[in-house]
Amino acid sequence: MFSKILIANRGEIACRVAATARRLGIKTVAVYSEADADAKHVAVCDEAVLIGPAPAKESYLRADKIIEVALATGAQAVHPGYGFLSENSEFADACAKAGLVFIGPPASAIRAMGSKSAAKSLMEKANVPLVPGYHGDNQDADFLQGEADRIGYPVLLKASAGGGGKGMRVIENSADFKAALASCKREAISSFGDDKVLAEKYLTRPRHIEIQVFADTHGNCVYLFERDCSVQRRHQKVLEEAPAPGMTAERRAAMGDAAVAAAKAVGYVGAGTVEFIANQDGSFYFMEMNTRLQVEHPVTEMISGTDLVEWQLRVAAGQPLPLRQDQLLINGHAIEARIYAENPEKGFLPSIGTLRHNRTPQAVSFELGGSLDLPAAVRIDSGVREGDSISPFYDPMIAKLIVWGKDRNQALARMAQALAEYQIVGLSTNIAFLQRLISGKAFSSADLDTGLIERNHAELFPQAAAAPLPVLALAAVAQLQSERQPGGDPWQSGHGWRMNSTLQRTLHYAEESQAYEVGVGYLAEGWNVSAAGAQARVTLVGNDSHGPNDLSLKLGDQTVHGTVVQYGANGENVHVFTGGGHTVLHYADPLAHAGEAEAESGRLTAPMPGKIVAVMVSAGQEVKKGDALMIMEAMKMEHTISAPVDGIVDEILYAVADQVAEGAQLLAFRQPE
Numbered sequence: 001m002f003s004k005i006l007i008a009n010r011g012e013i014a015c016r017v018a019a020t021a022r023r024l025g026i027k028t029v030a031v032y033s034e035a036d037a038d039a040k041h042v043a044v045c046d047e048a049v050l051i052g053p054a055p056a057k058e059s060y061l062r063a064d065k066i067i068e069v070a071l072a073t074g075a076q077a078v079h080p081g082y083g084f085l086s087e088n089s090e091f092a093d094a095c096a097k098a099g100l101v102f103i104g105p106p107a108s109a110i111r112a113m114g115s116k117s118a119a120k121s122l123m124e125k126a127n128v129p130l131v132p133g134y135h136g137d138n139q140d141a142d143f144l145q146g147e148a149d150r151i152g153y154p155v156l157l158k159a160s161a162g163g164g165g166k167g168m169r170v171i172e173n174s175a176d177f178k179a180a181l182a183s184c185k186r187e188a189i190s191s192f193g194d195d196k197v198l199a200e201k202y203l204t205r206p207r208h209i210e211i212q213v214f215a216d217t218h219g220n221c222v223y224l225f226e227r228d229c230s231v232q233r234r235h236q237k238v239l240e241e242a243p244a245p246g247m248t249a250e251r252r253a254a255m256g257d258a259a260v261a262a263a264k265a266v267g268y269v270g271a272g273t274v275e276f277i278a279n280q281d282g283s284f285y286f287m288e289m290n291t292r293l294q295v296e297h298p299v300t301e302m303i304s305g306t307d308l309v310e311w312q313l314r315v316a317a318g319q320p321l322p323l324r325q326d327q328l329l330i331n332g333h334a335i336e337a338r339i340y341a342e343n344p345e346k347g348f349l350p351s352i353g354t355l356r357h358n359r360t361p362q363a364v365s366f367e368l369g370g371s372l373d374l375p376a377a378v379r380i381d382s383g384v385r386e387g388d389s390i391s392p393f394y395d396p397m398i399a400k401l402i403v404w405g406k407d408r409n410q411a412l413a414r415m416a417q418a419l420a421e422y423q424i425v426g427l428s429t430n431i432a433f434l435q436r437l438i439s440g441k442a443f444s445s446a447d448l449d450t451g452l453i454e455r456n457h458a459e460l461f462p463q464a465a466a467a468p469l470p471v472l473a474l475a476a477v478a479q480l481q482s483e484r485q486p487g488g489d490p491w492q493s494g495h496g497w498r499m500n501s502t503l504q505r506t507l508h509y510a511e512e513s514q515a516y517e518v519g520v521g522y523l524a525e526g527w528n529v530s531a532a533g534a535q536a537r538v539t540l541v542g543n544d545s546h547g548p549n550d551l552s553l554k555l556g557d558q559t560v561h562g563t564v565v566q567y568g569a570n571g572e573n574v575h576v577f578t579g580g581g582h583t584v585l586h587y588a589d590p591l592a593h594a595g596e597a598e599a600e601s602g603r604l605t606a607p608m609p610g611k612i613v614a615v616m617v618s619a620g621q622e623v624k625k626g627d628a629l630m631i632m633e634a635m636k637m638e639h640t641i642s643a644p645v646d647g648i649v650d651e652i653l654y655a656v657a658d659q660v661a662e663g664a665q666l667l668a669f670r671q672p673e
């Protein structure tokens with residue numbers, strides 16, 4: 001076995017590989033770009049070497065640099081992870097030439113599977129089922145049309161050099177053939193520099209079912225069952241599960257044997273995935289082979305009780321596979337959801353930013369080894385921690401959330417629970433979208449095909465509902481708590497209450513296009529909170545909990561638990577997590593905004609009559625936007641006057657205990673040039 005390996009990747013997969021290496025006592029060398037100097041994968045490896053600027057072309061794709069680092073650090077092997085150089089046959093060759101073991105298949109196997117049409121010819125010879133079609137060299141338009149007519153419509157034209165759905169055309173009838181062929185060839189030449197196409201029978205409601213295979217250098221090759229990855233959008237997998245719902249033992253054996261035949265046909269070694277496209281009746285056809293460890297490998301690990309990275313390392317070191325086919329068994333059901341920094345409401349645009357708050361459900365990380373003997377109920381593979389950023393340079397995946405259950409229903413329930421507990425603030429995520437997806441009828445009843453997301457668009461993108469009273473009450477109570485003086489008893493909820501009158505305030509919140517006015521009446525104990533026609537007596541109940549942002553409220557006789565994260569000037573960004581939901585509110589502090597309008601003229605005025613109770617700054621002091629300048633008591637409440645922008649305090653016009661009239665200028669303020 002190796003004593004040191006280099007991990008030529010970043011993010012969760014680099015961390016995943018490092019975890020197994022550590023467990024096996026293998027030292028790890030990380031490589032990183034300038035953008036990743038503080039990344040988790042750098043922290044979890046034993047050594048780390050900077051290889052270049054942020055763009056992948058100048059860092060994670062620099063084969064020469066990576067090999068140089070491997071040699072300089074004394075690594076004996078290179079694990080490429082997925083993406084980047086993982087399916088680059090020249091990199092595999094270059095590693096071998098440098099005397100390094102490439103932890104992956106032989107370069108020849110990568111090449112053999114690299115070309116669509118060549119791979120299909122090889123598969124045909126190996127008796128791996130192919131979609132009825134034509135994938136030969138004759139590209140004459142009349143000939144291809146004859147083939148399409150023979151196959152029968154609808155027919156799918158695919159660019160031979162294509163992948164990921166690019167360069168595909170569905171043709172409904174012979175009359176449309178020539179125009180579609182010309183258009184497909186134009187796209188193929190411009191996208192791939194090669195206009196060769198193949199024609200296939202078009203499957204109208206296909207499922208994506210892939211088989212995990214593993215081969216060693218001793219002639220052994222096994223399959224570790226299937227994964228159903230039908231739930232995709234624009235060829236990006238969203239949910240993956242194992243085993244595939246509805247799979248029979250006979251079909252599984254047939255697909256497994258076909259996948260092993262495919263691997264053997266190209267002299268495969270290591271971890272590979274044979275992708276099939278399956279009809280609803282279960283008939284299946286070879287699509288392509290991925291010659292790497294896949295993103296979704298954890299669902300296979302969970303149902304088979306294996307560590308596929310350990311298998312990769314053993315095979316690369318020349319050891320035989322740890323188990324024979326007859327020793328491999330399926331235990332239970334696993335589902336993986338990919339948590340992405342993206343905005344589903346805005347066409348799934350990647351969302352760049354910092355994970356200000358990243359609270360994950362109770363889970364094991366792979367490092368803890370919980371998925372080996374007794375499967376963990378929940379596993380999270382992630383390459384980022386709270387405080388880390390999702391940068392525009394790389395894939396914006398935040399984490400893979402993987403759950404295991406004794407059956408699919410238990411796994412589904414655990415996924416729902418885990419997603420409900422997952423809290424992220426700082427960037428948009430697809431968590432709410434995943435919640436709707438897994439609870440929707442199509443997925444929960446396993447009515448799967450690659451069109452599931454598009455077909456259920458209305459259900460998956462509902463109109464935003466108005467925030468209910470518990471959400472607004474949590475936001476309001478968090479605001480009241482944050483206004484409290486430091487050092488006060490945080491659970492004394494009578495703040496603002498006066499013997500001879502009831503103080504009444506209105507807090508203003510906005511959510512996207514909706515605005516909320518939350519009425520707060522101070523009581524001797526708690527508050528009367530009213531919003532959107534609903535009203536309840538609210539009290540803060542003991543906090544037996546968790547974190548500083550957690551609140552438990554009594555709303556009438558209902559108990560509500562929630563987490564409220566506030567940030568920005570005057571806590572203007574308010575994130576409320578409760579009941580598995582996440583509401584993003586904007587808090588409009590009336591005093592802060594009274595100041596903002598006057599910032600340009602350098603004045604900060606009292607928006608109402610009151611008394612100065614504290615002055616925190618002195619003349620000439622530089623302050624940052626949001627810094628507290630003065631506290632005044634107005635309307636029987638204390639209000640902080642904050643700097644509306646970065647600037648300098650010119651003059652302070654009132655002192656502590658002074659009475660001020662409405663509109664009085666409190667201090668003079670200027671912005672630096």
Ligand code: MV4
Pocket residue numbers: 131156163164165166200201202203204206207208230232235277287450
């Ligand atoms: C197909 C197909 C229907 N019929 N081939 C899309 C990506 C490429 N690798 C193969 N793809 C498809 N090939 C025939 N004959 C439908 C797809 C397809 C698809 C396949 C797997 C997973 C998701 C998909 C989404 C849309 C279309």
